[in-house]
Amino acid sequence: MSRFPHLPETFILREMLEMENLGWEIALYPLVVQKQPVSHPAVSKFEARAHRLPFISGTILFANFSELIRHPIRYFRIFGSIIHGNISSVKFLIRALAVFPKCVLMARLMKKEGIQHIHAHYATHPALAAWIIHQLTGIPYSVTAHAHDIYVEKPMLGTKLRDAAFIVAISQFNRDYITNYLGNSIREKIHVIHCGVNPDDYSIHQENTSDNVFHVLNIGSLQPYKGQKYLIRGCASLVKQGIPIHCTIIGGGELKDELAALISSLHLEKTVELAGARTQEEVAEMLPRADCYIQPSIITPSGKMEGIPVSLMEALVCKVPVIATNISGVPELVQDQKTGLLIPPENEEALVTAIQTIYNDRMKASEMAENGRQLVLREFSLISNVQKLASLIQESMTTPISN
Incomplete structure (x- = not known):
C-alpha cells in the first residue's frame, strides 16, 4: 500500500483483518509509514509488524549494490524499464x-520472510513496487484497481497489470475501463470483487423522533472530487425553503478552510457541521442516526473520481436512504429509484430535488434503503468478498516461484 496507517483507506485495514480471520498471515510493506492524529483502534494490530523502511539508508544502498554485482543485467533492465515507462510523467x-x-x-526481506504472494492496493506506485519485487524474486503479485489509480495518469499501467497473476477490479465499471484501455486479452485476468462491510458492525436506522430536524450525513476526505461544496450549497437552498435540515460532514483534508469559508459566507454555521476525521467505530455510531446519506462526488478536470465509496455501503447496511452522483461504479450499488437516488454530478438543483424527495416521502425512502441493504448483504459482504480474494491468491501460489 502507499501509506499506513491512512484513515480514508479503512477498507484495506478491514480486508487484512478478515484475511487473518481466514487463517492467512499478513506481512505489511507500506511505501510510507506515517502518523495520523486519528486512527482506527485495529491499526495497532499491524503497526508493530509494518516494515518501516526509509527511502534511502546504508542497508538499502548495500542491498542495491549487492543486487547490481550479482545480477547487473537484471538490475539495469528493471531500472531502465522504470525510466522508460514513467518518462511521460515527471511526478511519476x-x-x-x-x-x-x-x-x-x-525483495530481499520478502524472500527471507518466505512471502509467497504480494497483493498491492492501487495500480500506481504500490503496483510498481510489487512489479519490481516480482522481477527480482519471481514472487507472484496481484493488484486491486480502485479509482484515480487507473482513471488519471497511467504510466506503466499496462506493464504492471499484464504481469500480475490476477487483477481485482472493485467494480464492473473498472473491469470494462481497463479492458477498453488495454484490450480484450486482459479481460479474463480481471476479477470483480467489491469492497465490503461487515453488517454485524452496524445498527439499523431508527426514525428520529426527538426533534423535527432532517439529519443529513456525508463521509469523505475533503478533496475536490468528493464534491462537498455542492452539498453545502444545496443545504442553503433547502434552508431558504424552510426545510429544517442539519448536515454533518465527516472527514479531513485540503479543502477544510475553503469549505468552512463557504459555510460562513452562506450563514450556515448552525446548519452544516465539519465534524473532522472520525474512527470507524464513531462512524458506525453516527450513521444510524442519519435520515439521509449523500455522496455528491464529481469528476475533476484531470479525470479523478470515486470508485464505489464504502461509505455508501455503510449507509445502506444501516438502512439509511442514500443519494449519490451517477459516476463510475456507483450505479452498481445505488440503483436509481430502487436502492437510492442517482443524480448528475455538479448539479445542485438535482441534489436539492433528491433531498426533497427523501424528506417528503419517507415510506419510499425506507423501501429503497431496505432494497439497498439487501443488495449490500448479497454483493458487498466483506467476509464473502475477502474469501474470493483469498481463493485467487491461493490459486496463484500453486505456480512455482522462480528466481
Missing part, C-alpha cells in the same frame, strides 16, 4: 526512482 518518474532502491531491499 520522480516517485518511481525514489521507490526503486527501497523495493530492492523489500
Whole structure:
C-alpha cells in the first residue's frame, strides 16, 4: 500500500483483518509509514509488524549494490524499464526512482520472510513496487484497481497489470475501463470483487423522533472530487425553503478552510457541521442516526473520481436512504429509484430535488434503503468478498516461484 496507517483507506485495514480471520498471515510493506492524529483502534494490530523502511539508508544502498554485482543485467533492465515507462510523467518518474532502491531491499526481506504472494492496493506506485519485487524474486503479485489509480495518469499501467497473476477490479465499471484501455486479452485476468462491510458492525436506522430536524450525513476526505461544496450549497437552498435540515460532514483534508469559508459566507454555521476525521467505530455510531446519506462526488478536470465509496455501503447496511452522483461504479450499488437516488454530478438543483424527495416521502425512502441493504448483504459482504480474494491468491501460489 502507499501509506499506513491512512484513515480514508479503512477498507484495506478491514480486508487484512478478515484475511487473518481466514487463517492467512499478513506481512505489511507500506511505501510510507506515517502518523495520523486519528486512527482506527485495529491499526495497532499491524503497526508493530509494518516494515518501516526509509527511502534511502546504508542497508538499502548495500542491498542495491549487492543486487547490481550479482545480477547487473537484471538490475539495469528493471531500472531502465522504470525510466522508460514513467518518462511521460515527471511526478511519476520522480516517485518511481525514489521507490526503486527501497523495493530492492523489500525483495530481499520478502524472500527471507518466505512471502509467497504480494497483493498491492492501487495500480500506481504500490503496483510498481510489487512489479519490481516480482522481477527480482519471481514472487507472484496481484493488484486491486480502485479509482484515480487507473482513471488519471497511467504510466506503466499496462506493464504492471499484464504481469500480475490476477487483477481485482472493485467494480464492473473498472473491469470494462481497463479492458477498453488495454484490450480484450486482459479481460479474463480481471476479477470483480467489491469492497465490503461487515453488517454485524452496524445498527439499523431508527426514525428520529426527538426533534423535527432532517439529519443529513456525508463521509469523505475533503478533496475536490468528493464534491462537498455542492452539498453545502444545496443545504442553503433547502434552508431558504424552510426545510429544517442539519448536515454533518465527516472527514479531513485540503479543502477544510475553503469549505468552512463557504459555510460562513452562506450563514450556515448552525446548519452544516465539519465534524473532522472520525474512527470507524464513531462512524458506525453516527450513521444510524442519519435520515439521509449523500455522496455528491464529481469528476475533476484531470479525470479523478470515486470508485464505489464504502461509505455508501455503510449507509445502506444501516438502512439509511442514500443519494449519490451517477459516476463510475456507483450505479452498481445505488440503483436509481430502487436502492437510492442517482443524480448528475455538479448539479445542485438535482441534489436539492433528491433531498426533497427523501424528506417528503419517507415510506419510499425506507423501501429503497431496505432494497439497498439487501443488495449490500448479497454483493458487498466483506467476509464473502475477502474469501474470493483469498481463493485467487491461493490459486496463484500453486505456480512455482522462480528466481
